Amino acid sequence: MTMLADAGPDEPAASWRIDRLGVVIALLLVVALALPFATFRATRIASGTGLLLHEALPAPAAAAAAAALVAALAGAVTLRRPALRLAAGVLALVALALGVGAAAAFLTPADNPYARIAPGSGFWVGVFAAAMLVTDAMVRLRLGPAGRLIALAMTAALIAALLASGAWSRLSLLAEYRSRADVFWREANTHVILAAGSLAAAVAVGLPLGILAHRVRRLRDPMINVLNVIQTIPSMALFGILIAPLGWIAANVPGAHALGIRGIGMAPAFLALFLYSLLPMVANTIVGLNGVSRAVVDAARGMGLTGLQRLFQVEMPLALPVILTGIRIVLVQNIGLATVAALIGGGGFGVFLFQGLGQTATDLILLGALPPVALAFAAAVVLDAVIEISGRGKP
Amino acid sequence: MIELSHLTKVYGDIPVVNDVDMTIATGTITVIVGTSGSGKSTLLRMVNRLIEPTEGRVFIEGRDVSHLPAHELRRSIGYAIQNHGLFPHWTVARNIATVPLLLGWDREKVRARVAELMELFQLDHDQFADRYPHELSGGQQQRVGVARAMAARPALLLMDEPFGALDPIIRAKAQADLKAIQRRTGTTILLVTHDMAEAIHLGDRIAVMDGGLLKQYAPAADILARPADAFVDDLIGVVDRPFHYLTLGTVGAAVEPGEADGAPLNADASLYEGLGALLWSGRKAAPVVDAAGRDVGRVSLDSIAERAARPT
Numbered sequence: 001m002t003m004l005a006d007a008g009p010d011e012p013a014a015s016w017r018i019d020r021l022g023v024v025i026a027l028l029l030v031v032a033l034a035l036p037f038a039t040f041r042a043t044r045i046a047s048g049t050g051l052l053l054h055e056a057l058p059a060p061a062a063a064a065a066a067a068a069l070v071a072a073l074a075g076a077v078t079l080r081r082p083a084l085r086l087a088a089g090v091l092a093l094v095a096l097a098l099g100v101g102a103a104a105a106f107l108t109p110a111d112n113p114y115a116r117i118a119p120g121s122g123f124w125v126g127v128f129a130a131a132m133l134v135t136d137a138m139v140r141l142r143l144g145p146a147g148r149l150i151a152l153a154m155t156a157a158l159i160a161a162l163l164a165s166g167a168w169s170r171l172s173l174l175a176e177y178r179s180r181a182d183v184f185w186r187e188a189n190t191h192v193i194l195a196a197g198s199l200a201a202a203v204a205v206g207l208p209l210g211i212l213a214h215r216v217r218r219l220r221d222p223m224i225n226v227l228n229v230i231q232t233i234p235s236m237a238l239f240g241i242l243i244a245p246l247g248w249i250a251a252n253v254p255g256a257h258a259l260g261i262r263g264i265g266m267a268p269a270f271l272a273l274f275l276y277s278l279l280p281m282v283a284n285t286i287v288g289l290n291g292v293s294r295a296v297v298d299a300a301r302g303m304g305l306t307g308l309q310r311l312f313q314v315e316m317p318l319a320l321p322v323i324l325t326g327i328r329i330v331l332v333q334n335i336g337l338a339t340v341a342a343l344i345g346g347g348g349f350g351v352f353l354f355q356g357l358g359q360t361a362t363d364l365i366l367l368g369a370l371p372p373v374a375l376a377f378a379a380a381v382v383l384d385a386v387i388e389i390s391g392r393g394k395p
Numbered sequence: 396m397i398e399l400s401h402l403t404k405v406y407g408d409i410p411v412v413n414d415v416d417m418t419i420a421t422g423t424i425t426v427i428v429g430t431s432g433s434g435k436s437t438l439l440r441m442v443n444r445l446i447e448p449t450e451g452r453v454f455i456e457g458r459d460v461s462h463l464p465a466h467e468l469r470r471s472i473g474y475a476i477q478n479h480g481l482f483p484h485w486t487v488a489r490n491i492a493t494v495p496l497l498l499g500w501d502r503e504k505v506r507a508r509v510a511e512l513m514e515l516f517q518l519d520h521d522q523f524a525d526r527y528p529h530e531l532s533g534g535q536q537q538r539v540g541v542a543r544a545m546a547a548r549p550a551l552l553l554m555d556e557p558f559g560a561l562d563p564i565i566r567a568k569a570q571a572d573l574k575a576i577q578r579r580t581g582t583t584i585l586l587v588t589h590d591m592a593e594a595i596h597l598g599d600r601i602a603v604m605d606g607g608l609l610k611q612y613a614p615a616a617d618i619l620a621r622p623a624d625a626f627v628d629d630l631i632g633v634v635d636r637p638f639h640y641l642t643l644g645t646v647g648a649a650v651e652p653g654e655a656d657g658a659p660l661n662a663d664a665s666l667y668e669g670l671g672a673l674l675w676s677g678r679k680a681a682p683v684v685d686a687a688g689r690d691v692g693r694v695s696l697d698s699i700a701e702r703a704a705r706p707t
Contacts, residue, residue, distance in 0.1 A: 299480025301445055302553075303493050303543075304470030317484050 021136055022076035022085075028129035029073040029092070033066065035122030038103040043114045044172065045361050050120050056103040068095035069126065076133050082140035089133035096126050097162055104170035116172035118363055145385035152381045172363040173370075180352070180367075188371065190266065190347035195334040195375075198270055202277030202330055207323070209278070210285025211311065220286065227279035235272065235337055239344045242268035269346030273337055277330040284326025288319030321391040328383035335376040339368070396421055397442070397551060397583065402451035404437050411437045413607035414451070419600075421456075421550070424577055424584045426598035428591055428630065434607040435587045439553055442585065443472045455551060470494055473552035473582070477559040479540030481528040487513075487539050488524040494547040512542040515576060534565040541573065545582065554586040558593065570596055591630050595619070595639050603627050616643055620706045637703035641666040644702055646683055646694050655680035655693040662691055670699050 036050025037057075054062045068091055075088030104117040143151065168174055177184055213220040233241070247263025249256050261267045292315050300310045316323075342350030353368030355361075397419040404412040412434040419425045429435040440446040442453050444465045453460045460468050481490050488509050495505045513520045516538040528536055537557065544552055557573075558566045574597060577584055588594055594601045595615045602612045603623070611623035619640050622628040631639060646669040647662030659682040660669050673681055673696055680695035 293478075293480075293483075295476060295478045295480035296482060298445070299474070299476060299540075300482070302443060302469055302474030302476070302480075304466045304468075304497055305493075306466045309497075314482055314484075 018077055019080070021132075022078070025076040025129045025133050025136075026073045028125055028132075029069055029076070032122045032126035032129060033069060035125060036120035037122045038100065038107060039118045039120045040107055041116045041118070041172075042112065044116050044176075044363065045359060048116075048118065051103075051107070053099075053122070056107060056120075057099060058106055061099065061102050061106075065095045065099040068092060072130065072133065082137045086134060086137035086141065089130050089137055092126065092130035093134065096123060096130065098167060099123075101162070101167040101169075101171060104168070104172075108170050116175065116363065117170060118172040145388045148381055149385050152378060156378070173366055176352075176361070176363045176367050183351075184367070187347055187349055187351050191335075191338050191349050191372065192375075194266065194269055194273060194338040194341055194346065194348055195331065198273035198277055198334055198338075199327065199331050201270075201274045202281045203327065205274075206278050206281025206326075207285055210282040210323075211289065213282065214286050214289040224279075224283060224286075227282055230275050231279045235276075235340050236343065238272045238275065239268055239340070242271055243344070246271070264345045266341070266346045268344055269338070269341030269348075273334050273341075276337060277334060280326045280329045280333070281323075284322050284329075285319070288322030288326075289315055291322060292318045321387050324383065324387045324390055328380065328387065331379045331383065332376045335372050335379060339372050396456060397585070398454040399438070399442070400452045400454065402438065402441055402453065403449050404434070404441060404446060405449045410607050412441070412448075415604075415609045417602060417609065417612055419583065419585060421583050422581045423599040424574070424586065424597050425600050425602060426594040427585065427587045427602045427604060428589065428594040428598075429604035430589060430630075433604040435589075435604045436555055438604065439555055439585060439587045442551075443469045443474060443553055445469075470497055470547065471549055471551075473544035473547075473549040475541045475544040475552070475554045475557045477556040479528070479536045479560075481536060481540055481543070483528050486525050486527060487518070487531070490528065490539060491543045491546050493543055498547055500547075508546060512546060516542045516572075518542070533561055534569065537561055537565075537569060538572075545576075545580070548580075550583060552582050552584045554584060556588055557586065559588075566593075573597065591632070592635075592639065592642075595642060603630060616640070619643075638667060641670060641699065641703050647685070647691070649694050649698040649702055650683050650692040651695065651698055653680070653693045655682045655695075657681055659684045659690070660694060662686070666699050666702055669694055670696075670703075673699070 033053060035052075037053040037055075038051050039048035040051055041048040053066055056062070057065060072088045072092035072095075075085060075091075079085050079088060100119045100123050107115075107117045109115055138148070138151065141147075162168055163174075209223065213223050230238075243263040246261055246268050250261045250263060250267075251257075253261075296314065296318070297310070300314045305313065338346075338348045339350035339353060341348050342354050349368045349372050351368065352364050356364030356366075356368060399415055399417040399419075402412060402415045402417075403410060415438060417425075427435045427438060437446055441448045442460070444460060455472075482493070485493075491509045491512055492505045495508055500508070509524070510520050513524065518535060518538060523531070523535070528539065531539065537560070541554075541557060544554070558569050561569060570593060573584075576582075586597060595618075598615055600612065600614050601618050603610045603618065603626075605626050611618060611627050613621075618627065619631060619636060622631060642665050644666045645662065646660050646664045646666060649666060649669070650662065655678065657676060657678055658672075660672055662683050662685045664672075669681070673679070673694075679697075680693050683691050683694050685691050
C-alpha cells in the first residue's frame with residue numbers, strides 16, 4: 001500500500017509519511033528528556049544527584065535546548081530528505097553539547113572548587129539517539145569516500161572547537177584532564193605508538209608471510225593454525241605468558257635492556273599486539289591473493305612477466321582491497337586492545353581507565369575510554385574510504 | 396618452423412601427453428582438437444614452457460626453447476586464452492601494451508603499436524583505449540586479449556580455446572576475423588579447441604589428440620576423408636561429415652557452364668553456403684558471379700552433392 005502511496009505524484013501525505021527508525025529515535029529522545037541531564041557531586045568520588053534539564057540550566061537556556069531536541073524529534077519522525085534529517089540530528093547534537101557545557105558552568109558553586117558536574121544519563125541517551133539519526137542520514141545520503149572523510153574532518157574540527165572555546169571547561173571530564181594534562185598526552189602518544197607501531201610491524205612481517213603461504217601451499221595450513229591458536233589466547237594471559245621470556249631476554253641478552261625490552265612495560269604489550277595482528281594480516285593476504293582470477297595469473301605468466309613482476313604489478317594491486325581490509329581490522333582491534341596494556345605497565349589510555357576503576361571515579365574512566373573509542377572510529381572511517389578508493393576500476 | 400620432438404608430460408604415473416611428434420610450418424594455422432583431458436592444452440603450454448616437459452624437446456626455428464630463460468621465451472610468443480585473462484586493473488591500452496613494455500620499447504613506439512592494433516581489431520581508439528576490461532562486451536574483451544597477444548609482433552601465437560566463452564554469432568565473426576588477420580600478418584598460430592567445426596574452419600592442418608596421444612595430424616580434407624580411427628570418426632560426427640566437407644570447398648570450384656534463374660551466388664562462398672541457398676530458395680541451380688560481379692556459369696545441387704561424397 002505504501003508503494004502505491006509513494007507512486008502518486010500528487011499525494012501530499014507521502015512527504016509526511018512516518019519514518020519507522022525515526023519513531024525509535026524520537027522515543028529515545030523523549031526518554032532522554034525525562035532522565036537527568038546532568039549529575040552533581042560534591043567531590044569527585046561522592047555519589048551524585050541527578051538533575052533534569054530545567055534544573056540543570058537557567059530557564060531560557062533550558063527552554064532553548066528542549067526546543068531544539070523536540071524539533072529534532074519531530075524531524076526524525078516526519079522528514080524524509082536525508083539532508084534535512086542530517087540537519088535535525090546535528091541540531092540535537094549541538095544542543096546537547098552546548099547544553100551540557102552550560103549546565104556545568106551554571107551548576108558549579110562559586111565556593112566549592114571540588115564539586116563535579118558530569119553529563120547525566122539523559123544526556124548520553126540523547127547523544128545516542130542523535131548520533132543514530134546522523135549516521136542513518138549519512139547512510140541515506142550515500143556519501144562517497146571523499147564525502148565521508150570531509151564529514152569526519154568536520155566532526156573532529158567541531159569537537160576541537162568546543163574544547164578550545166572553553167564551553168566544556170567546567171565539565172568534570174575536563175577537570176580530570178586538566179589535573180593530568182601532561183600525563184594525558186604522554187599516554188596518548190604511547191597508545192598511538194602501541195597501536196600503530198604493532199600494526200606496522202604486523203604489516204612488515206605478515207605481508208611476506210602471507211605471500212609465502214600463498215605461494216607454498218604446504219605452509220598455509222600450519223601457519224594459519226599457529227596464528228589461530230595465538231588469537232584464541234586471552235589478552236591478559238598472553239601478557240602474562242610474555243613476561244617470563246622477555247624478562248629473561250632483558251637479563252641475559254646484552255643490549256636488550258638498553259633497547260627497552262623488559263618483562264613488563266611496553267615491550268610485552270607491543271609484542272602481544274603484534275602477535276594478535278598477524279592472523280588478520282596473513283589471512284587477508286592469502287585470501288586476497290587467492291581471489292585473483294586464475295585466468296589473469298595464467299595470462300601474466302604466459303605474457304612473460306617474471307615472478308616478482310607478476311606479484312607487484314598484478315597480484316598485489318588486485319589483492320590490495322582485501323589486504324587493506326585486514327589492516328583496518330588490525331588497526332581498530334589494536335586501538336582497543338592497547339587499552340589493556342596499562343595492566344602490565346605498558347601505558348596508553350588504559351592507565352586512566354584502570355586508575356578510575358580503582359578509585360571508582362567515573363570521570364577518570366571516561367577519560368581513559370572515550371579517546372580510544374574516538375580513535376578507533378576515526379581509523380575505521382578513514383580506512384573504509386581508502387579501501388573503497390583502492391577498489392575502483394575493478395569489477 | 397616449429398618442431399615438437401618426442402614431447403611427453405607425466406603427472407604421477409599418468410602420461411598426459413605421450414611422445415608427440417609434430418612439425419608446424421611457418422605462417423600456417425594449426426589446430427589441436429580433442430576432448431577434455433586429451434592433453435591438448437598441456438601440449439600447447441609446453442611450447443612456451445608454462446609446463447615443463449617430462450621428456451622431449453620443442454624447437455622454434457631450430458632453437459631449443461629450453462635454452463632461453465622461460466620469461467624471455469614467453470615474451471617472444473603470443474599467448475591468448477579462454478576468458479581472455481585481461482588485467483582488470485589496467486586500461487585496454489595498458490593491457491595491449493603489456494609485452495612491448497616488458498621488452499622495453501620506447502613510449503612513442505608502444506603508443507603507435509597500440510593504436511595500430513586497436514584499428515586492426517576494430518576497437519575505436521578514442522572510445523576504448525582508456526576503458527577498463529569490465530566495461531567491455533565479451534566480444535570486445537576477446538579481441539583485446541588477442542590484440543594483446545599479438546602486440547610485440549610474435550612470429551608464433553598460442554591460443555587456448557580463445558573463442559570458448561563467446562556466443563555462437565560473435566564466435567563465428569571472431570573466427571573469420573582471426574583468419575583474415577592471420578592471412579595479413581603471416582603469424583604462425585597454434586590453437587587448441589574441442590570444437591571440430593572450429594578446427595575445420597580455421598585449421599590449415601588439424602592435430603587430433605586423445606588420451607595424450609596424437610591420433611592424426613593432417614589437413615582438414617584428409618581428416619574428413621580418411622579418419623585415422625574410430626575416435627577421430629566420432630569427433631567429426633558421422634551425420635555432420637559431408638557438411639563439414641562442403642565448408643572446405645568454394646562454389647567457384649563446382650561451377651559448370653550454363654545458365655540458371657534467380658539470385659546469383661558468389662564464387663568465393665563455401666559450398667555449404669551454396670547448398671543452403673539452393674535448398675532454401677527451392678532451386679536446382681543458381682548463377683554464379685565472381686568477385687567483380689561477372690557471370691562465370693552456374694552451380695547445381697548435383698555438382699555440390701558430388702563434392703559432399705566421400706572421395707575414393
